[in-house]
Amino acid sequence: MRVLLSTYGSRGDVEPLAGLGVALQKCGVETTVCAPADQEFVELLERAGVPLAPAFSPVREWAVKAMANREKMDFPKRAAEIIAAQFDAISAAAEGCDLIVATGLFPSTAAAKSVSEKFGIPYVYAAYCPYFVPSTHHRPHEYPGRLHPQGITDNRMLWDLDVANMNALFGGAFNNHRATIGLPAVENVRDYIFTSHPLLACDPVLGPWKATDLREVTQTGAWILSDERPLPDDLIAFIEAGPAPVYVGFGSMPMHASKDVAEIAINALRAQGCRAVLSRGWADLALIDDGNDCFFVGDINQQALFSRMAAVIHHGGAGTTTTATRAGVPQLVVPQIADQPYWATRVAELGIGVAHNGPVPTFESLSAALAIALDPATRKRAITVASTIRRDGAMIAAKLLIDSPSREGSVPFGCGGTSQLVCQKRIDR
Template sequence: MRVLLSTFGSRGDVEPMAALGAALQALGAEAVVCAPPDPEFAALLTRAGVPLAPAFTPVRQWAADAMANRPPMSLPERAAIVMAAQFEAISTAAEGCDVVLTTGLFPSTAAARCVAEIRGLPYIYTAYCPLFVPSEHQRPFAYPAHPHPPGETDNRVLWARDIQSMNALFGGAYAGLRASLGLPPVDNVRDHVFTDRPWLASDPMLSPWEPTDLREVVQTGAWILPDDRPLPTGLETFLNAGPPPVYVGFGSMPLHAFQDAARTAIGAARAQGRRVILAHGWADLALIDDRDDCFAVGDVNQQTLFSRVAAVVHHGGAGTTTTAARAGAPQVVVPQIADQPYWAGRVAALGVGAAHDGPTATVESLSAVLGTALEPEVRARAAAVAGTIRADGARVAASLLLESVRSG
């Protein structure tokens, strides 16, 4: 059996697909991941032993341009470009495949849905966060130019309005693509792409799914790619030269709202008497001086590193949150966009760290929440929760996927 795993997004979208691809291959299936061909993703998939089928463009510069609206265009216009281009890329990747599983940006998942229909293949949509799946227990994500009505507290009403918002943003592009392919029109873009039985690839402790009659959800656990890479020699030397430092990294965030992130974070850690490991990330964070209490890193084994730090300061991506939780590291989340406020809230609710109020921090505000995360009781709680985080989500999902296809 050959499985197509399709995504278009940042590392947080790609790495779980690499984990699932590796798990599928361990069970005897073939897997191919259609993902952005950025060098870091190519290296990641090579490490996982899963072949890469390139998406229509590398994503790092595309994401920076989209967030800065370069060139100027509306979200529906940008979505239409991605949808059409991704249909071509995913179609090529789907040659010889028996099933399509997709996640990532909505225009890409919509394109994957069309590829599956055209080829008559089973199709599975997966979310990494409950925020994007209809449930009366939570409010939907509010898209730009489509805010929630002031004062509306009924989540069922908000999810019904969410259909209208997504039709307004993506319906025209989807209708155009489907018409060009000879596929029938749909009147509810969201539910057609998300399906009535989506999968949720997140940890049940970190993001529990509460049953709802709005959707039947299959929660598999997070898809985690094991990492056995040794830490670089220089990093090992730094770790061994003093007490556990604070890790600061914002992953795939360009940080438009938090321009002086490195200086602020280093200042906050120093105010707490802590050393710092600074991850460059997509924001290209750099050391602010030549003092020996800070060390800068690129792509390293976070699974190992996080178990040796005093706290992890990050943006609140699903992958980073899960990795820090598994390592038992207290967390400070400075959420920027999308699902990151959700993960910040979960970290605070579980007592495994603290959430910064908003995307832009000062030395004083970040030092305050870091101080909370460094309290002994928070570290004890983080260590206790670490033992409950499942590591078998990718294997569970791989088994379910193969069973569902074989059973028809």
Template structure:
């Protein structure tokens, strides 16, 4: 069996696909990943021994432009471009495949759905956070320029509005492309792409799915890629030279709304009497002086690093939140976009850290969050929760795919 895993997004979208591919290969299936050709993603998949077929373009280039001028970003037009370009890329990757599992940006999953439909392949839609899926237990995501109705009689009405909003934003480009390749247009693109049986690849302790008649969801658990890489010698030397530092990393977030994020973070950490460890990331975080209490790193093994730090300050991506929770290390989440406010809220609700109010941290606001994250009781709760967050979701999902449970 040959299975195509398709995604377009950040590292948080690509790494789970690598985990699922490894799990599929372990039970004798062949897995191919169609993902953005960014060097960091290519390196990740290469380390995992997974074949990469490149998506239409770099995610970093696209995301940086989108976040730099969100008010002028034409989402319907750009979404239509992604559908058409990804259809070609996914179509090339799907040669010889028996099925497609798709995650990531909605236009990309719509393209994968069209490829599967045209070729008569099995198709599974997956997401890494429950907020995107219709439910009576949470409100729909709000798109720019499409606020939720304040006078809606119930949450079902709001989810019906969400379907219409997605049709307005994405439907034109998706249906124009469908017609161009000989497929019929669809009246509800959300329902068509998500299918009536979507998969949720998140940990049920961190993000439980509550049953609802709006959506029949299969929750597999988080897809976590084991990482056995040693930490670099210079990083180990820094860690061994003093008390555990506070880690700050915003991953694939350019942090265009918080240009002074490194200075703010370092000042807040020093105010707590702690050392700082900065992940350079897409925000290009850097030290602000030559003091030896701050160290800057590139991409490293989070699974090895996170248990060795005092707290983890991050943007609230699903992958980083899960990795920090599994390490038993307190978190301070500074959410930027998408599902990140959800993860920030869950960290606070579980008592394993703090949620920053808004995307732009100041020294005072970050210091307040750090006081909560560094409190002994927060560390105790984080350590206790760690043993309940499991890493076997990819194995479960792989077995289901091979068995045809989808």
């Protein structure tokens, strides 16, 4: 069996597919990841031992520009470019495949769905957060220029409107491209690509799926890629030279709205007598002076690092939130876009940290949030919740995918959104 895992997005999109790829390989499945060929992803997949089939272009430069000009972006035009280019890249990578699993930016998953139909390959859509999947329990994502109408509070009505919004933003580009490759037009682009039964690759404690008649979902747990890299000796020496420091890093977020976020964070930490480990990330954070209470890192093993921190300040990406939760470390989430406010809210609801109010921190707002994150009661709760987080989500998904391929274009898993335990029992058998 050969499986293609497809995405176009940041590390939070790529690394889970690497984790799933490793699990599939352990089950004897030949697996390739089609993803942006940014150097960090090339190195990540090499470490994982999963082959990379390059997407149409690297993602970092485009993503940084796109987030800086998000309100002015011509979504239909950009969608058309990605769909056409990704269709070619995914088509080449999918040759001889028995299954395509797609996630990431919507135009990329749209291209993967067309590849699956064009070449008769079964297809699975996967989401990393409940927020993106239609449900009566939460509102849909808002796009620039297409905000939710005032006065409408019924989630079912908003998800109905979401179909029209996504058709307007992506439908023309999607159907125009399908016409060029000999495929018929699709009336409801969102549901065609999301399918009636997607996988949900997040932890059921951290991001629980609630039963709804809008979608049947199989939740597997997060697809975690084990990181065996040792921490650098000088970093270990810094950590052991004093009280546990606080990690500050915003991953793939450029942080355009907060140019002085490193200075604010370091000053807020110093005011509370805390040391810091500062991560560069896509925001290109840097130390503000040569003080010996701060340490600077680039790409690092967060799985090994977070458990040695007093707290973790981050942007609320699905992967970083899961890693911090598994580590049992208090979190201070400064959410920026997309699903990040959802994860910030979940961290606060679980009592394992605090959600910063808004995407732009100040000295005062970060200091107030830090007081909550550093409270001993928060750490105690974080340690308790850490013991409940699944470690086997990637293997659960791998076994489901191996057992369930269909020749009808999508994969029926045979167990719904409230049947996590049922799914696990089937796998164990």
